[in-house]
Amino acid sequence: MQAFSRASGPDIDPEMLQRLQRGLLRFNTCGSVDDGKSTLIGRLLYESNALFDDQLATLEKDSKKVGTRGGELDYALLLDGLAAEREQGITIDVAYRYFATEKRNFIVADTPGHEQYTRNMVTGASTADLSVILLDASKGVLTQTRRHSFLVHLLGVRHVVLAVNKMDLVGFERERFERIERDYGELAQKLGIAAVTCIPICALNGDNVVERSQAMPWYQGPTLLELLNTVEVDESLLASKPLRMPVQWVNRPSSDFRGFAGTIVAGSLQPGDSVRIQPSGRVSQVARIVTRDGDLPKATTGQAVVLTLTDEVDVSRGDLISAADAPAEVANQFEATIVWMSEAPLLRGRTYLLKVGAKTVEATISPIKHKVDINSFEHVATSKLEMNEIGVCNLELDRPLAFDSYEDNRDTGGFILVDRISNDTVGAGMLHFALRRAQNVHWQAMDVNKSARAALKGQKPCLLWYTGLSGAGKSTIANLVDKKLHARRRHTYLLDGDNVRHGLNKDLGFTAADRVENIRRIAEVAKLMVDAGLIVSSAFISPFQSERRMARALLASDEFIEIFIDTPLPVAEERDPKGLYKKARRGELKNFTGIDSPYEAPENPELRIDTTALSPEAAADAVIALLERRGMLEP
Amino acid sequence: MSLTHLERLEAEAIHIMREVVAEVERPVMLYSIGKDSAVMLHLARKAFYPARPPFPLLHVDTTWKFRDMYALRDRAAAEAGMELLVHQNPEARALGINPFDHGSAVHTHVWKTEGLKQALDKYRFDAAFGGARRDEEKSRAKERIFSFRTALHRWDPKVQRPELWRLYNARKHKGESMRVFPLSNWTELDVWQYIYLENVPIVPLYLSRERPVVERDGTLIMVDDERFRLLPGEQPMLKKVRFRTLGCYPLTGALESDAETLPAVIREMSASRTSERQGRLIDFDASASMEQKKQEGYF
Numbered sequence: 001m002q003a004f005s006r007a008s009g010p011d012i013d014p015e016m017l018q019r020l021q022r023g024l025l026r027f028n029t030c031g032s033v034d035d036g037k038s039t040l041i042g043r044l045l046y047e048s049n050a051l052f053d054d055q056l057a058t059l060e061k062d063s064k065k066v067g068t069r070g071g072e073l074d075y076a077l078l079l080d081g082l083a084a085e086r087e088q089g090i091t092i093d094v095a096y097r098y099f100a101t102e103k104r105n106f107i108v109a110d111t112p113g114h115e116q117y118t119r120n121m122v123t124g125a126s127t128a129d130l131s132v133i134l135l136d137a138s139k140g141v142l143t144q145t146r147r148h149s150f151l152v153h154l155l156g157v158r159h160v161v162l163a164v165n166k167m168d169l170v171g172f173e174r175e176r177f178e179r180i181e182r183d184y185g186e187l188a189q190k191l192g193i194a195a196v197t198c199i200p201i202c203a204l205n206g207d208n209v210v211e212r213s214q215a216m217p218w219y220q221g222p223t224l225l226e227l228l229n230t231v232e233v234d235e236s237l238l239a240s241k242p243l244r245m246p247v248q249w250v251n252r253p254s255s256d257f258r259g260f261a262g263t264i265v266a267g268s269l270q271p272g273d274s275v276r277i278q279p280s281g282r283v284s285q286v287a288r289i290v291t292r293d294g295d296l297p298k299a300t301t302g303q304a305v306v307l308t309l310t311d312e313v314d315v316s317r318g319d320l321i322s323a324a325d326a327p328a329e330v331a332n333q334f335e336a337t338i339v340w341m342s343e344a345p346l347l348r349g350r351t352y353l354l355k356v357g358a359k360t361v362e363a364t365i366s367p368i369k370h371k372v373d374i375n376s377f378e379h380v381a382t383s384k385l386e387m388n389e390i391g392v393c394n395l396e397l398d399r400p401l402a403f404d405s406y407e408d409n410r411d412t413g414g415f416i417l418v419d420r421i422s423n424d425t426v427g428a429g430m431l432h433f434a435l436r437r438a439q440n441v442h443w444q445a446m447d448v449n450k451s452a453r454a455a456l457k458g459q460k461p462c463l464l465w466y467t468g469l470s471g472a473g474k475s476t477i478a479n480l481v482d483k484k485l486h487a488r489r490r491h492t493y494l495l496d497g498d499n500v501r502h503g504l505n506k507d508l509g510f511t512a513a514d515r516v517e518n519i520r521r522i523a524e525v526a527k528l529m530v531d532a533g534l535i536v537s538s539a540f541i542s543p544f545q546s547e548r549r550m551a552r553a554l555l556a557s558d559e560f561i562e563i564f565i566d567t568p569l570p571v572a573e574e575r576d577p578k579g580l581y582k583k584a585r586r587g588e589l590k591n592f593t594g595i596d597s598p599y600e601a602p603e604n605p606e607l608r609i610d611t612t613a614l615s616p617e618a619a620a621d622a623v624i625a626l627l628e629r630r631g632m633l634e635p
Numbered sequence: 636m637s638l639t640h641l642e643r644l645e646a647e648a649i650h651i652m653r654e655v656v657a658e659v660e661r662p663v664m665l666y667s668i669g670k671d672s673a674v675m676l677h678l679a680r681k682a683f684y685p686a687r688p689p690f691p692l693l694h695v696d697t698t699w700k701f702r703d704m705y706a707l708r709d710r711a712a713a714e715a716g717m718e719l720l721v722h723q724n725p726e727a728r729a730l731g732i733n734p735f736d737h738g739s740a741v742h743t744h745v746w747k748t749e750g751l752k753q754a755l756d757k758y759r760f761d762a763a764f765g766g767a768r769r770d771e772e773k774s775r776a777k778e779r780i781f782s783f784r785t786a787l788h789r790w791d792p793k794v795q796r797p798e799l800w801r802l803y804n805a806r807k808h809k810g811e812s813m814r815v816f817p818l819s820n821w822t823e824l825d826v827w828q829y830i831y832l833e834n835v836p837i838v839p840l841y842l843s844r845e846r847p848v849v850e851r852d853g854t855l856i857m858v859d860d861e862r863f864r865l866l867p868g869e870q871p872m873l874k875k876v877r878f879r880t881l882g883c884y885p886l887t888g889a890l891e892s893d894a895e896t897l898p899a900v901i902r903e904m905s906a907s908r909t910s911e912r913q914g915r916l917i918d919f920d921a922s923a924s925m926e927q928k929k930q931e932g933y934f
Contacts, residue, residue, distance in 0.1 A: 098820075122797075424804075
């Protein structure tokens with residue numbers, strides 16, 4: 001344990017010493033203002049003297065002015081985010097508050113907003129050791145109680161306190177409380193919540209919050225604060241598990257020191273311990289645990305440390321340092337639950353950045369298995385997740401990742417998804433398990449490979465990816481190029497709407513989700529054809545940057561050639577070779593690119609062709625010239 | 636054996652600092668010489684040891700800080716072996732902006748808010764560590780640890796990112812920047828306890844001593860140098876005072892106190908939480924006005 005430099009001193013009294021050695025519990029609260037949540041938090045803050053005098057003064061004034069308690073202190077006013085929201089024109093999503101007792105310090109994550117409830121509650125619960133779910137004793141277990149319990153369990157909160165509030169409204173009746181306790185017990189069992197404590201309270205008067213209730217002598221369990229003071233925090237549970245430390249930063253001040261900085265998220269370590277660097281699997285020993293106050297003999301879960309190893313093994317940011325004899329699993333395909341947090345929906349086939357620990361990789365959403373109705377817990381089939389929806393998906397990463405299931409460890413099993421164009425955090429997820437396919441289905445090693453096939457044809461295979469608006473001239477130019485290549489005795493194939501939409505993809509429509517899948521299939525087919533040694537052209541609108549990026553990622557870097565057929569919308573609409581724009585304008589065609597569906601222009605295409613300046617023939621020549629310059633064709 | 640709350644807060648702050656250094660190109664630590672800055676600098680030295688913190692310190696100076704603050708600033712930076720950048724808004728200097736003629740709002744806006752933007756643009760910093768805490772004010776309770784700013788340094792509350800677990804998304808577009816608050820989850824009392832436990836060097840003004848002050852509108856203002864403009868008939872008097880927050884000396888209220896040591900300050904603070912609202916108004920007013928300045932964009 002890292003000791004602070006003045007943990008004891010001449011001028012320190014026992015009371016202060018105790019205060020300095022307090023632990024920390026993080027919890028979140030779920031419930032609406034109607035359940036008395038603000039009143040409960042307000043009471044906890046008040047009773048633990050966490051309110052400053054000016055706050056109390058304001059509260060007294062407001063209570064007299066707008067309070068609902070006949071001039072007595074109305075705690076709800078203290079915490080009601082709504083007033084602050086209105087004043088500032090912002091929505092308070094997750095508010096953090098702080099108080100302390102003699103035993104512990106507390107951080108409370110409170111989610112007052114009604115909008116975006118799932119996203120906010122998930123955020124608040126992600127760091128909580130415990131959740132307090134409030135309900136109104138006169139109403140019992142409601143749909144929102146089910147919703148809160150589901151989310152809290154999903155986020156792996158180990159302790160749930162059901163605070164049965166407003167017992168005064170039901171005459172402090174024991175039977176009433178016990179019925180709710182039974183009802184909730186069934187719900188908790190169904191969800192698999194292991195540790196539940198039900199406490200009958202009256203937040204308004206403080207019954208069983210801090211002080212034991214005089215009105216409910218039949219209740220023998222702990223008061224809320226007693227429980228908060230004693231419940232075991234996750235960190236002490238994790239400390240006895242095998243070591244996990246994601247490497248955040250390599251500390252290299254000079255050539256003779258190479259340390260690895262990170263926060264220990266499970267287990268402990270001491271010099272001499274065998275550790276495994278993952279995913280590489282190399283084994284080494286801990287040499288030193290280095291701090292500015294001297295080397296440590298031991299470090300444990302929760303500490304941010306720098307350690308050195310006895311060997312010169314290759315370790316970089318994102319690697320996981322694990323106990324050598326109990327390492328994490330390594331895989332690149334997973335099943336995971338995803339909570340979607342962005343206004344643009346999650347689509348199958350899309351690629352996002354996935355960050356877990358200190359590692360960021362690319363993840364593709366392969367099928368979304370189902371979404372979960374968080375009120376009924378039913379599974380519903382779907383091809384996309386909208387904001388605040390929760391679904392179970394398969395994920396495929398671009399490289400192997402060391403992980404634990406989220407249930408075992410939030411830090412090595414919890415991840416965020418980041419949109420690589422907007423850079424926003426669009427989702428959060430929990431890894432369940434690796435799909436064994438990665439290990440069990442090995443690629444058939446083929447003796448006749450791409451280069452052998454290409455050599456036979458005497459050519460370098462590649463994919464010419466034409467993108468642009470409908471009517472931009474993609475097919476016309478691609479056809480001309482194909483003819484020119486054929487005339488040079490090159491082996492080619494042209495994929496376009498006619499030969500793909502009528503066959504392979506005839507089950508797909510034109511919604512955003514179907515468009516993503518359409519392009520995914522085309523890209524995969526094109527990849528096989530390139531592998532066969534062909535020069536492949538694909539002429540599709542392919543409006544979204546992320547799918548084009550996905551197609552590019554499937555091929556070697558010099559094999560993918562993006563050609564942007566740049567025709568302004570008015571020009572394309574004027575040409576309208578198939579009369580589609582007119583139909584779209586009349587509202588007869590939905591989701592038409594450029595009209596009611598976006599086109600994201602490429603930022604760095606290999607070639608941009610301005611069709612208002614070049615004839616189709618000249619454009620085709622420009623493509624051929626590009627291939628010659630890149631060594632794909634002999635001049 | 637689990638960690639104490641201060642050990643957990645320390646580990647969290649170190650984790651955040653390392654994450655920023657690993658993910659952004661040009662980080663900087665805003666250093667205002669106050670107690671929060673003192674803790675931040677101390678944490679940075681621990682986070683990157685044995686390397687030096689891989690970023691400079693930036694003091695956006697108003698030329699009106701307490702003399703004791705300037706003394707500590709230069710000493711602390713030198714001891715940490717870190718580069719100290721001091722930026723003084725040249726326009727404010729040319730216009731002679733000061734708290735006496737221009738009032739606190741204009742003074743703060745021009746020197747600090749505009750000065751900060753100038754400095755960040757000048758050095759092209761893309762992440763700036765700040766010492767703000769969520770317990771400082773109600774509206775701060777929702778502030779993110781990684782707070783995003785547009786290329787024009789605007790804060791748009793609608794596009795702030797959700798922060799789950801220990802995962803922070805530090806990706807941004809060219810020109811955008813972040814303010815990062817490693818002390819988000821600390822309370823004022825935590826800061827004092829940590830300063831005591833870790834022996835963090837602080838400006839002596841935080842400890843009570845006899846100092847020359849004048850009383851204006853119920854606030855005790857220290858007469859720190861000859862630029863202070865006494866009103867007719869006003870005479871500095873010696874009072875035993877300390878400061879709870881430090882800023883420009885003519886704008887900072889002092890607090891009458893007997894707390895000459897850190898444990899005494901900590902005890903006094905703990906007690907003040909239970910006392911009735913008497914005698915402490917000055918202090919709260921001072922801290923509230925400080926907060927307002929921050930909202931105008933300083934942080």
